[in-house]
Amino acid sequence: MRKIGLLLACGAALLAGTPAHAQKRTYINPIDLDYRYNWEQTNNGVSYRTGADPAIVRHKGAYYLFQTLADGYWRSTNLIDWNFITPSRWPFGGIVAPAVASDGDRLIIWPSMSFTRPGSILVTTAPETGKLDFLVRTMPDLPHAVDDRYLEKMKPGDIPPGPWDPGLLKDDDGRWYLYWNSSNVFPIYGIEIEFKDGTVVYKGEAKPLFTLHPEQHGWERFGQDHSGLLANGQPTKPYVEGAWVTKHDGKYYLQYGAPGTEFNAYANGTYVSDKPLGPFKYAEYNPIAYKPGGFVQGAGHGSTFEDAYGNYWNTGTPWIGYNWTFERRINMFPAKFEADGQFHASSRFQDFPQYMPKKKVDDIDSLFTGWMLLSYRKAASASSTMGEFAADRVTDENPRTFWVAAANKPGETLTLDLGAVKAVHAVQVNYADYKSGRFADAPDIYTEFELQHSVDGKTWQPLAKPDGSRRDRANAYLELPQPVRTRYVRYVHGHVGGANLAISDLRVFGNAEGRVPVQPSGVVGQRHQDQRDATIRWAKVPSAVGYNIRFGIRPDRLTLTHQLFSDELGNGATLTKELRSLNVGVPYYVAIEAFNETGVSKLSRVVKMR
Structure with a gap:
C-alpha cells in the first residue's frame, strides 16, 4: 500500500x-470535436449533436475539416486539436456533404446542390480567418437538369440534378474534374469542369462511372450486418454516395461510401483507373475502410488526405442513430497505398487510443498504443x-x-x-x-x-x-x-x-497486470454457396475479453477487421461468426487475435477460407 x-x-x-x-501524443475515434447541434433535421423537436461526410484537406501547412450541417468548419495543425472557425458567410444555414479542394493558393468549398437548395461555391485564400467569398454565386444547371419534376421524367442514361455529394479533383495538369451523386438508382458521375469568369463551365457530357453490384459485392448489401433490410424490416436497394478521388502513383482512386449511413455496415470502397474519367475498375480488395463492430461502428462517406509526413488517412461517418437514424460522428483511420497499388485503411483497435505519427510510418497498425x-x-x-x-x-x-x-x-x-x-x-x-x-x-x-x-x-x-x-x-x-x-x-x-x-x-x-491471451487455435473459414458469406470458427480463449477477426485477399495482408466482444459470441467451446462482406470470385484468408485488459495475443495461424 x-x-x-x-x-x-x-x-x-x-x-x-x-x-x-x-503531453498529447494520441487520438481516439470518434475524434474529439465540438460537434454542432443539428437544428435543420430535428426529431419531434429534439436536436442532437452530429457530424457526417467529413472532408479533410491539407492547405498551407494546416488541416481543414468540413462536414454536413455544421455552421462552420475546423482547423488543426496536429490532427489532434481541432479549433472551430466561424465563417464570415455561410450559405443556406448549413452545407451538406461538401467537396473541398486546395489548388495551393485557394481553398474551394462546393456544397451539395439540388433544385431545392440554391447553388453557390465558396472560396478563401485565408481559411484560418474565416473570411469566405463567392467563387460562383449561381450555379448553372448540370447537363440535362431542367426542372424540379425532372427526376419523375428521367430515362436510363439521363443525368440527375445536382450535384449532390460532390467531389473535386485538380489534376497535375491543372484540369478540374467533378464527381457526384447519392442514389440507390443512379450511378456515380464525372465530368471535366472549368472555373471561369465567376461561373462553372461543364466541358462535354456527364459520364456515368459505376454503380453498386451487391449481388457480387457482399459489403454493398444494405442494412445491419448487410441484411438487405431497412430498420422496419422492408427490403431496399443500397446507396452509392460520397465520391472522392485521390491520385497516387499515376492511378486515380475513385472512392465511394456504401451501402447506407444508418447501420454498422457503412464502409468506403474504391474503383481505380489510369484516367480521371475512367474507365474505372472495381478493386477486388474492397472495402478499403470497414468497421462493423466495437464502440465505433461504420466508416463510410469521407475523404482521403496526406499528412505533413507523407502518411495517408481515410475519414468516414460512424453511426449513433438514437435520436434520428442519421445521428452520426466522425472517424479518421490511418491508410496506406501498397507498392502493388492496393489501398487500405486500418480499423484495427481504432476506437482505442492510437499514437499520432510524427514521421512517415510504414506499418499503420503499429500506431496502436497497446492501451x-x-x-x-x-x-x-x-x-x-x-x-x-x-x-x-x-x-x-x-x-x-x-x-x-x-x-x-x-x-x-x-x-x-x-x-x-x-x-x-x-x-x-x-x-x-x-x-x-x-x-x-x-x-x-x-x-x-x-x-x-x-x-x-x-x-x-x-x-x-x-x-x-x-x-x-x-x-x-x-x-x-x-x-x-x-x-x-x-x-x-x-x-x-x-x-x-x-x-x-x-x-x-x-x-491490467497479468498475461495476454494465448494464441487462438482451431481457426476455420468456410465460404457459403453464396460466396459473399462465410462462417468463421475458432476455439474459445478463456481469458479473452474480445477478438479481432482479421481477413483479406492475401495471407500476408489481412487489411479488414471485425471486432467482437466475447459475450457476443456465447459460451461454447467453439465460437462462430458469419461474415457477409466478401466479394464473389475472390480468395480470402482469415486469422484471429484475442485481447484482454493486459494486451493482445499472437495472431493465430492464417488459413484460407474454403
Whole structure:
C-alpha cells in the first residue's frame, strides 16, 4: 500500500504540474470535436449533436475539416486539436456533404446542390480567418437538369440534378474534374469542369462511372450486418454516395461510401483507373475502410488526405442513430497505398487510443498504443438516475444506450469500479443527447467536468480535466501525462449544454497486470454457396475479453477487421461468426487475435477460407 500511495502522489503531482495539452501524443475515434447541434433535421423537436461526410484537406501547412450541417468548419495543425472557425458567410444555414479542394493558393468549398437548395461555391485564400467569398454565386444547371419534376421524367442514361455529394479533383495538369451523386438508382458521375469568369463551365457530357453490384459485392448489401433490410424490416436497394478521388502513383482512386449511413455496415470502397474519367475498375480488395463492430461502428462517406509526413488517412461517418437514424460522428483511420497499388485503411483497435505519427510510418497498425479497454461491463454507480437510464449502460460499449442523471446540475457523479488496481493511461467521456432541444449557437453549449480516481473508493485524488478554451466536447478524450495506478474512476459533472446530463459510455484505457491471451487455435473459414458469406470458427480463449477477426485477399495482408466482444459470441467451446462482406470470385484468408485488459495475443495461424 505504501508503494501504491507513492505512485499516486507522484501521479497527482505530475497531473497538477504538467499541462495536459503539452503531453498529447494520441487520438481516439470518434475524434474529439465540438460537434454542432443539428437544428435543420430535428426529431419531434429534439436536436442532437452530429457530424457526417467529413472532408479533410491539407492547405498551407494546416488541416481543414468540413462536414454536413455544421455552421462552420475546423482547423488543426496536429490532427489532434481541432479549433472551430466561424465563417464570415455561410450559405443556406448549413452545407451538406461538401467537396473541398486546395489548388495551393485557394481553398474551394462546393456544397451539395439540388433544385431545392440554391447553388453557390465558396472560396478563401485565408481559411484560418474565416473570411469566405463567392467563387460562383449561381450555379448553372448540370447537363440535362431542367426542372424540379425532372427526376419523375428521367430515362436510363439521363443525368440527375445536382450535384449532390460532390467531389473535386485538380489534376497535375491543372484540369478540374467533378464527381457526384447519392442514389440507390443512379450511378456515380464525372465530368471535366472549368472555373471561369465567376461561373462553372461543364466541358462535354456527364459520364456515368459505376454503380453498386451487391449481388457480387457482399459489403454493398444494405442494412445491419448487410441484411438487405431497412430498420422496419422492408427490403431496399443500397446507396452509392460520397465520391472522392485521390491520385497516387499515376492511378486515380475513385472512392465511394456504401451501402447506407444508418447501420454498422457503412464502409468506403474504391474503383481505380489510369484516367480521371475512367474507365474505372472495381478493386477486388474492397472495402478499403470497414468497421462493423466495437464502440465505433461504420466508416463510410469521407475523404482521403496526406499528412505533413507523407502518411495517408481515410475519414468516414460512424453511426449513433438514437435520436434520428442519421445521428452520426466522425472517424479518421490511418491508410496506406501498397507498392502493388492496393489501398487500405486500418480499423484495427481504432476506437482505442492510437499514437499520432510524427514521421512517415510504414506499418499503420503499429500506431496502436497497446492501451486496452479497462471499463467493459464494469460496475458503475451514479449520484442520481432518471427512470430506466441506469448507470450500468455506460460500460456496455453501445453509444445508443446511456445513463441520464436525475438533474443536469454541477456535482452529479458517475463512478466506475475497474475491479482491481490497474495502470490508467486515458479516459474518453462520450455524451448522449436526450431530449436536448438545443441550437448550435446557444451561448451555454460547452462541456465542463473533472475526473477523479481512488484506490479504495474512499479517498479521491484528481485524475484529469479538459484543458484549453471552453468548448463543447461530445466525445471528450483525455490522455494522462503519466499512467496512474488506480481502481476507481469518477466523473464529476460541471456543465453540459443539453437539457439533460446523459453519458453513453465512460471508457477507461490502460493495462491490467497479468498475461495476454494465448494464441487462438482451431481457426476455420468456410465460404457459403453464396460466396459473399462465410462462417468463421475458432476455439474459445478463456481469458479473452474480445477478438479481432482479421481477413483479406492475401495471407500476408489481412487489411479488414471485425471486432467482437466475447459475450457476443456465447459460451461454447467453439465460437462462430458469419461474415457477409466478401466479394464473389475472390480468395480470402482469415486469422484471429484475442485481447484482454493486459494486451493482445499472437495472431493465430492464417488459413484460407474454403
